[in-house]
Every structure is written in structure tokens, then in C-alpha cells.
Amino acid sequence: MRIVVQEQPFDFAAEATAFAKGRTDLGAVVTFQGIVRAGDTGDMERMVIEHYPGMTEKALQKIADEALTRWNLGDVLVIHRFGEMQAGDQIMMVATASRHRKDAFEAAEYLMDYLKSRAPFWKKEYAGEKSAWVAAKDEDEDALTRW
Amino acid sequence: MALEILYFAWVRERIGLPKERLETNAKTVAELVEELKAREERYAVAFADISALRVALDQDLSDFSASLEGVREVAFFPPMTGG
Incomplete structure (x- = not known):
């Protein structure tokens, strides 16, 4: 598992x-x-x-740990940026x-929701x-109830 | 008890500082909030509606009824908008 919180862009294809x-x-x-939407x-x-700083890494780690207990995963990667971005930039x-796709798909959605x-x-x-x-949306909070 | 208090996003903007150190006898988060609100108008404004706020104790999400016993860092912020 790897959790990265950074200001600079990352190379999505290489990752x-x-x-x-x-x-x-x-x-x-x-x-x-x-991606940053316009x-x-x-x-x-x-x-x-x-x-x-500090809590961000801890919270992401906790979310990834939970995904690892819920699904049969071989690996998990989360990269999240902070700082200034323009529309079209990666966030x-x-x-x-x-082993099979269902675990990977569901765990990715779970990670995103959380x-x-x-x-x-x-x-x-x-x-x-x-x-x-940006105000938090009720639907984002509601999305957690399905898990 | 000395607490490190952190503010993020619009809570930080309304109070006008990112963090401060405070000596307090507050036993719960709710008591701490009342103490802060009584200090100055900007705190009263920031904490006017705590249903719009979240709190973390030592970097774990918590709630306003939680005890401050053994806690060193308290953070107040609006609902998170990551992803």
C-alpha cells in the first residue's frame, strides 16, 4: 500500500x-x-x-486499511494533491x-466515496x-451509507 | 490544560488565524466551543452553527460531545471536500 499527499503533479501513466x-x-x-472541472x-x-498535514495521511491510511479488510486486494495506491491547480489539472x-475485477472496482469506488x-x-x-x-454535498455523505 | 487549536478553510478565515495555543479547563469540545465563542465576536460568528462544523481530536474525527481528557490537538473545520 502507498499513500502520497503532495503539492506537485504526479505522472499518472508512470504510476x-x-x-x-x-x-x-x-x-x-x-x-x-x-481532474479539476471548470x-x-x-x-x-x-x-x-x-x-x-498529519491528519490527511492518517485519514487516507485508515480508509485504505478499511478497503484492504473489506476486499481481497493485492495492493492499493492513493495520491492526492494540495495547493493551487487550474481547470484540467489532475487532483x-x-x-x-x-485477483478478480469485482474487488478492484468496488474498492476503488469505496476509496473515492470515503x-x-x-x-x-x-x-x-x-x-x-x-x-x-466548495460546499460539501449531501449526496457525498449519502454515498457512504451504501457501504 | 494546554491545547493546540487548529482552524481550517472558512473557519480559519473567519477567526483570522490558522492555530493558537490555549489554556483551558473545558472538559468537552462543546465546553471549549462555548469558551471560544465568549472571547470575541469573530469566534462567535465562526461557531454560530456547529452543525456546519466538524471537529478532530488528535487528528481523528470526533464530535462536539467528546471529552477533551488527554487530548493535545483540537481542529475545527467545515465538512471536507476531497476527491
Whole structure:
């Protein structure tokens, strides 16, 4: 398992290729990459993600540990960025590897659902002179109940 | 008891600082919040609706009724928006 919290961009293709490489017991790898969306009105110019150093790593570790107990996984990778990003930039990625695809798919969704509302990150969007903290959505909280 | 108190996102902006050290006799998070609210208007504004806030004790999510016994770090922040 690897948990990375960093400001700089990461190489998604290189990470995906290196993940679970050489593990002949694992038949499935699922990867997900989160991208900064321009926003519904399209006027968002940049986003700044704040986080809680120390707790962030601890919370991600806890979420990944839980995924490892719930599904039969060979490996888990979570990379999440903080700091300033533009629309179209990558924010984060998760990768899961398992013997069969069902575990990898479900665990990847679980990781995404939990790190949206249980990992201490906060997004602030900027458009010209305006800025606003992104509000948490009820549906993100509701998504946790299915697990 | 000395506590390290951290604020994030709009809670940090409203209070105007990212962290502070506080000597307190508060036994629970709720008591600590009342103590902070009584200090200055900016705290009263930030903590006006605690249902809009989350709290972490020593970097684990907790709740406002939790005891502060043995706790060293308290963080207040809005619901998280990662991913």
C-alpha cells in the first residue's frame, strides 16, 4: 500500500504502469484519476486545496486499511494533491489491484466515496475577484451509507 | 490544560488565524466551543452553527460531545471536500 499527499503533479501513466507490476497473482488493476472541472458556469479559473498535514495521511491510511479488510486486494495506491491547480489539472488518483475485477472496482469506488468526505481536504474556487469554498454535498455523505 | 487549536478553510478565515495555543479547563469540545465563542465576536460568528462544523481530536474525527481528557490537538473545520 502507498499513500502520497503532495503539492506537485504526479505522472499518472508512470504510476499506473508501476502499480502492482510483476504481481502475477493479480488479474485486475483499476485506476481512477480526478481532474479539476471548470465548474458548471465555466468561470472557475483556479482552485486551491487546503489540507490538514498529519491528519490527511492518517485519514487516507485508515480508509485504505478499511478497503484492504473489506476486499481481497493485492495492493492499493492513493495520491492526492494540495495547493493551487487550474481547470484540467489532475487532483488525485487511486489504484486497486485484485485477483478478480469485482474487488478492484468496488474498492476503488469505496476509496473515492470515503476520501471525498472523510479526508481533510477543502477546495476553494477562484473566478476573477470572486472566491468561494466548495460546499460539501449531501449526496457525498449519502454515498457512504451504501457501504 | 494546554491545547493546540487548529482552524481550517472558512473557519480559519473567519477567526483570522490558522492555530493558537490555549489554556483551558473545558472538559468537552462543546465546553471549549462555548469558551471560544465568549472571547470575541469573530469566534462567535465562526461557531454560530456547529452543525456546519466538524471537529478532530488528535487528528481523528470526533464530535462536539467528546471529552477533551488527554487530548493535545483540537481542529475545527467545515465538512471536507476531497476527491
